[in-house]
Amino acid sequence: MFAIYKKELLQYFTSMIGFVFLSFFLVILGIYFWFSNIAGASGNFEQTLGNVTFLFIILMPIITMRVIAEENRQKTDQLLLTSPVSVTKVVWGKFLAIVSLYAAIVLVISTYPLFLKHYNNEIFLSSAYSGIIGFFLLGCAYIAIGMFLSSLTESQLIAAVLSFIVMIITYIMPTLTGMLPSDGKSQVIIVAVVWILVCVASYSAMKNVFVSVLLAIFGEGAVFIIYGMNPKLYDSLIVKILNAFSVAARYDDFTLGILEVNSIVYYLSIILIFVYLTIQMINRKRFN
Amino acid sequence: MIEVKHLIKRYGKHAAVNDLSFTVENGKVVGFLGPNGAGKSTTMNMITGYTAPTEGHILVDGVDIADNPSVAKKNIGYLPEIPPLYPDLRVREYLNFVAEIKGVKRKDRSKMVNEIMSRVKIVDVSERLIRHLSKGYKQRVGLAEAMMNYPSMIILDEPSVGLDPGQTIEMREIIKDLAKEHTVLLSSHIMQEISAVCNEVIIINEGKIITIDTPQNIVDRMNTNSGLHLVIKATKEEAKSVLRNITEIVDVKYDEICEDGCIGMMLYTRDGIDIRERVFYMLAEAKLPLLSMGKEELTLEQAFIRLTGEGSRQFGGRKTKKGEKK
Numbered sequence: 001m002f003a004i005y006k007k008e009l010l011q012y013f014t015s016m017i018g019f020v021f022l023s024f025f026l027v028i029l030g031i032y033f034w035f036s037n038i039a040g041a042s043g044n045f046e047q048t049l050g051n052v053t054f055l056f057i058i059l060m061p062i063i064t065m066r067v068i069a070e071e072n073r074q075k076t077d078q079l080l081l082t083s084p085v086s087v088t089k090v091v092w093g094k095f096l097a098i099v100s101l102y103a104a105i106v107l108v109i110s111t112y113p114l115f116l117k118h119y120n121n122e123i124f125l126s127s128a129y130s131g132i133i134g135f136f137l138l139g140c141a142y143i144a145i146g147m148f149l150s151s152l153t154e155s156q157l158i159a160a161v162l163s164f165i166v167m168i169i170t171y172i173m174p175t176l177t178g179m180l181p182s183d184g185k186s187q188v189i190i191v192a193v194v195w196i197l198v199c200v201a202s203y204s205a206m207k208n209v210f211v212s213v214l215l216a217i218f219g220e221g222a223v224f225i226i227y228g229m230n231p232k233l234y235d236s237l238i239v240k241i242l243n244a245f246s247v248a249a250r251y252d253d254f255t256l257g258i259l260e261v262n263s264i265v266y267y268l269s270i271i272l273i274f275v276y277l278t279i280q281m282i283n284r285k286r287f288n
Numbered sequence: 289m290i291e292v293k294h295l296i297k298r299y300g301k302h303a304a305v306n307d308l309s310f311t312v313e314n315g316k317v318v319g320f321l322g323p324n325g326a327g328k329s330t331t332m333n334m335i336t337g338y339t340a341p342t343e344g345h346i347l348v349d350g351v352d353i354a355d356n357p358s359v360a361k362k363n364i365g366y367l368p369e370i371p372p373l374y375p376d377l378r379v380r381e382y383l384n385f386v387a388e389i390k391g392v393k394r395k396d397r398s399k400m401v402n403e404i405m406s407r408v409k410i411v412d413v414s415e416r417l418i419r420h421l422s423k424g425y426k427q428r429v430g431l432a433e434a435m436m437n438y439p440s441m442i443i444l445d446e447p448s449v450g451l452d453p454g455q456t457i458e459m460r461e462i463i464k465d466l467a468k469e470h471t472v473l474l475s476s477h478i479m480q481e482i483s484a485v486c487n488e489v490i491i492i493n494e495g496k497i498i499t500i501d502t503p504q505n506i507v508d509r510m511n512t513n514s515g516l517h518l519v520i521k522a523t524k525e526e527a528k529s530v531l532r533n534i535t536e537i538v539d540v541k542y543d544e545i546c547e548d549g550c551i552g553m554m555l556y557t558r559d560g561i562d563i564r565e566r567v568f569y570m571l572a573e574a575k576l577p578l579l580s581m582g583k584e585e586l587t588l589e590q591a592f593i594r595l596t597g598e599g600s601r602q603f604g605g606r607k608t609k610k611g612e613k614k
Binding site: 074080081 | 299333336337338339340357358359361362364366368370372373374375376377381385386388389390391417433
């Protein structure tokens with residue numbers, strides 16, 4: 001694992017990409033820091049961090065796009081998969097390498113609150129640092145998602161575009177769900193439609209009309225029966241489900257200086273899920 | 289030792305590898321021959337654990353690669369068709385990385401890397417970026433990767449593809465050198481290479497084994513049914529009228545170019561019956577001077593083409609029809 005980790009870091013710095021990532025991130029963050037905290041004479045650093053989360057949408061795809069797609073394209077995955085290292089170690093090595101790169105940025109910005117403290121003793125360091133912890137976790141979650149998307153393709157460009165789209169969706173999810181109707185009836189209709197789509201997808205995968213129709217009938221039946229028995233269950237169901245994917249919204253608590261266990265667990269789960277999916281994606285390739 | 293038992297790989301309904309079984313004994317250099325699309329690379333990818341077989345087992349030194357991949361993979365070094373190189377690393381950096389993932393201990397690492405670099409003759413490029421190397425050097429860096437940690441088996445997928453003649457010969461020397469200490473399984477299109485370095489040849493086509501034998505035996509076996517080449521000072525019609533009387537001749541192929549006033553031809557007989565004496569006397573009686581007569585010596589290349597049905601069907605190769613021969 002350590003070998004993969006070192007190689008990844010080395011590659012980030014033999015190509016420009018590592019430097020571009022670090023410098024771009026720090027420059028933009030620095031500008032925001034200057035305007036809101038220094039020129040704006042505000043001691044609230046967590047707020048500043050909350051304002052720059054849009055950077056992830058631009059920068060995380062750039063740093064994660066090559067991580068597995070490029071191995072697939074260069075056929076160097078043949079070396080990794082035929083050497084006596086497990087796929088799990090390969091993927092964790094890669095993930096930790098990007099995390100370290102990102103951690104370097106977080107380390108630099110960790111000094112900013114101390115800098116502010118130097119000018120004003122009444123600044124709450126604890127809330128600033130809970131903001132930084134959240135910022136770090138949010139970044140790691142995006143890295144895991146980007147890495148997974150990179151494992152789906154051989155092309156860095158496609159990986160970057162996919163990550164970009166997915167990250168934008170997670171970013172604007174609260175806005176999207178806000179537009180959805182939240183009463184029980186419309187939720188039932190949405191669930192019913194989604195279930196039909198699932199059945200169509202299962203048909204295209206299995207090419208079995210009977211099973212798909214059966215699935216559709218029983219599924220739809222269950223949806224409406226449950227609605228008849230307990231309509232309360234459907235209240236803003238879709239909104240709740242979709243909000244689970246709004247990775248960025250979870251960060252709001254941190255910007256208020258609240259260190260919530262829920263959100264920490266949420267980010268750690270996102271990381272574990274997507275690292276696991278990446279491992280599965282690479283393993284799956286051996287069998288098709 | 290590599291034991292391959294009833295190996296099958298299906299892509300959808302198409303079987304790329306269809307029930308292959310063979311054994312690569314320790315200390316041997318085994319050539320793996322077949323036209324493009326025969327399933328060579330697929331088989332090698334399965335032996336090295338890169339892809340999983342649909343059915344069947346692969347044992348490396350008695351260890352099933354499906355049950356205990358990390359132990360089995362330790363004993364195998366693999367150079368795939370495209371050498372798995374990172375263009376943005378330097379040669380030494382790359383080989384250090386390979387040594388590390390193959391489990392070479394830290395204290396032995398730089399010594400082993402240096403040793404292997406000098407064996408495959410890449411010391412002079414050790415500080416260059418892999419991106420800037422020529423094809424021949426890249427191939428040798430790939431070979432260094434396969435040799436790393438001195439596995440007992442080395443599997444090479446078309447190691448000399450895309451090399452110039454000088455480099456090809458050098459590669460052959462390196463493979464011969466490897467064979468002293470390692471068991472080598474090697475696929476190639478270049479028959480001279482196979483006959484120069486291999487003790488045993490496995491010929492496959494369309495995912496099935498056609499023959500397993502020594503290169504010499506394969507050629508000998510094919511030679512019993514080879515043609516008889518004649519050069520006669522006569523016209524085509526004269527020669528035809530005489531040779532028509534020998535009923536054992538099943539096929540005749542005329543040379544396209546021959547000396548003036550002469551005709552060259554290749555005769556094929558039923559079951560390889562020897563007709564040399566009769567041809568001689570009959571031509572002499574007809575006063576048609578026989579200028580030369582010789583048995584066609586098949587090279588391994590020709591034997592290979594015959595065994596695999598005259599080229600690959602999958603990639604534009606075409607079967608010669610009976611009618612085209614005459």
